Amino acid sequence: MRIGIDVGGTNTDAVLVDGRKVLAETKTETTLDVTTGIVRAVCGLLEAYPFHPSDVRAVMIGTTHFVNAIIEGRGLAPTAAVRLGLPATRALPPFVDWPQRLRDLIGGHAYLCHGGHEYDGRVISPLNEDELRGVATDIAGKGVRSVAISSVFSLVNGDAERQAAEILTAEVPGLMVSFSHEIGRIGLLERENATIINAALRELAEQIANGLVASLTTQGITAPLYLSQNDGTLMDLEYARCYPVATFASGPTNSMRGGAFLSGLGECAVVDVGGTTTDIGVLHNGFPRESPSEVSISGVRTNFRMPDVLSVALGGGSVIGDTGAIGPASVGHLLSRKALVFGGDTLTATDVAVAAGLADVGDPSLVRHLDRSFTSTVLKQVADRIAGIIDRVRTSPAPLPVVLVGGGSILLRDEIDGVASVVRPEHHRVANAIGAAIAQVGGEVDRVFTMDAQRREETLDSARQEAVDKAVAAGARADTVRVVEVEEIPLAYLPGNASRIRARAVGDLVFEDVARRARA
Structure with missing residues (x-):
């Protein structure tokens, strides 16, 4: 048996899977510390299908911990960027395109040194050990605990980055090092930016990894823990400690993989409607199509592996205005307390779906006062916006089947304009957790x-x-x-x-x- 868990902005979903069979599923509110929500999710699985913790062979988790840390600017370690490329690259130093707020949070310590390679492996200039020792002395004096090393064309030859790391760690024991040739792709600035972000998250990765293990250990589960990566594959916990950026898009990716698994479709679009956002992407051979270009993370251009997903501020928790305007504000993880059908005082998209008869959650009598023409107008807006995004992600005029997943998919009917067919598979509400599990x-x-x-x-x-x-x-x-x-x-x-x-x-x-x- 395996446990799959996906931590979203509104809910934390969990499933217990044996082979291709889903034994149990649960959906709980995401908590501020996240790990508490994971404990509750595992307890929910135990209630739904009592199992012995020793029968669990692996636990797979998709988490928003790390991308939220960058967006919110919390838990980031003082970080230095060391670039090897002199005499080239002097015109555009590290951090040149970073938002000032984020740069200040991690210190913005940048160093240009000799080294690097041409595209064919020829050396631009040899490493200068004294130069690097001087950098080590300076970063130690500034209290820097993590360093990002980038080198020109390091994807061709990463030796310069590794040699520089040996010199720096010899001078500053305990220094955490991130290599650009292991994280990013071709494009020096974008690859360097991704590496700096990764380096800034290394300390937080240690804390979160330990917290995740502790949250499962309290339930008696000692099976190995894996985290979902941006491309739909797994990494073990030790890898996650070193490469936290690899988890940034694990949520949408898990939903897409789960949609493919549940529907049996390998070539399709997946529409994941959550509590806060709707993510739409295309699957090829059962895996998310990757973004062909750079991806902006909190205003920083990067080029590491990310799925090609379009997101819109639309979900079950979206706040509905008096005129029927949808969002972008959302009640998020407070949906079960603030929505009208749960006794709250905020009109949400979920209330509209219940009033229209598309869903049976909460107390329908609390939304009977909503005018039918009003609910129809809101739901048409939802369908039109999603149909437009589906059209944008298509790469050919050929009909493309659509798989609906996520708890917020109650906002959509089983017909969407311009779509060949719509599939809403069994267990679609927890497709993200299933994507992690499989x-x-x-x-x-x-x-x-x-x-x-x-x-x-x-x-x-x-x-x-x-x-x-x-x-x-x-x-x-x-x-x-x-x-x-x-x-x-x-x-x-x-x-x-x-x-x-x-x-x-x-x-x-x-x-x-x-x-x-x-x-x-």
Whole structure:
């Protein structure tokens, strides 16, 4: 058995899964400290389907902890950005495009040093050890505890970043280091920004990882804990301590993966209507289509793996104005206290759905006074806005089936303008938690290769195999690993037939190893 948990802005959902069978599900309010909500969710599962904690072989969690920390500017560690590239890159130093508020929160300590590589691996300039020791002395004096190291074309050769880290940690014991070649993609500033964000979250990641373990241990569950990543795959807790940015979009991703699992569709759009927002994305081969461009996180441009999801401030908790205007304000996790049907004093989208007969929650008598034409107008606005977003995420005029998931999907009928078919599968209310529970392990390659026309297929095969090997190393069962994506992008502005190759492979978690580690 596995437990899948997804922590949303309004609710914390949990499911108990055995193979492809959902044994129990529960939905509780998300608490301010989040971990309390997780404890309540696990207790809810125990009430719905009594099980022995030792029967749980793994726990998978999708959490909003880290992205909320960046958005709210809390729990961030003093961080230094060390860039290797001199004499190049001097014109645009680290933090150049950061909002001043966020930069001030983490200190904004930036250092330019010699090093880095050209696209073909040639050294721009050798590392200067004395220069780096000077940086180490300065950051130690400023109380910096985490550092982000970026190097020009480190995706081609990451040696400069690793060597710089050895020098810095020798001078500042206990310094936490994040490498840009392990986090971002091609594009120095965006990759560097993602690495700085990751570095600023490292201390918080330690605290949260310990808190998550403690919240499960109190329930007697000692099975290994995994966190959902942005691409729909899993990472173990030790990896999460080092790479917290990999969880930023785990919520929408879990919903999309859960929608694919429940509906049996691998090519579709998934509409996840929650309490606060609606997330819409497209699945290809059962996995979310990734964003082809940079992603802005709290005003900072980044380029690490993120799903291509469009979000709108629309959900079951959206506040409805006197004229029928929807949101963007929401009662969020206070829905069960503030909505009219629960005895509250705020008109929400959920109240409108109940008044229109689309849902049976709370006390329908409390919304009988709502005019039918008013409720019809509000629900039409909801349907029109979502239909418009679905049209935006489509990449072809071909009919695209839509899967509705999330507790807020009660706002929609089973017909949407311009959509070929609408599927609302069983357990759709907790699809996000199911997506976490059934998540697989992945491996990815994304770097620049020099392509010889005579050996193109050999190079592509090598990239595929490297992705497969990474998936196996991450804990996937070798006989279940498959390559789900290969992308080749010729870089015409570089000499030498350079091409960027991305390959991604996924496979099922090795539960035998999980059980052994749990006993160790």
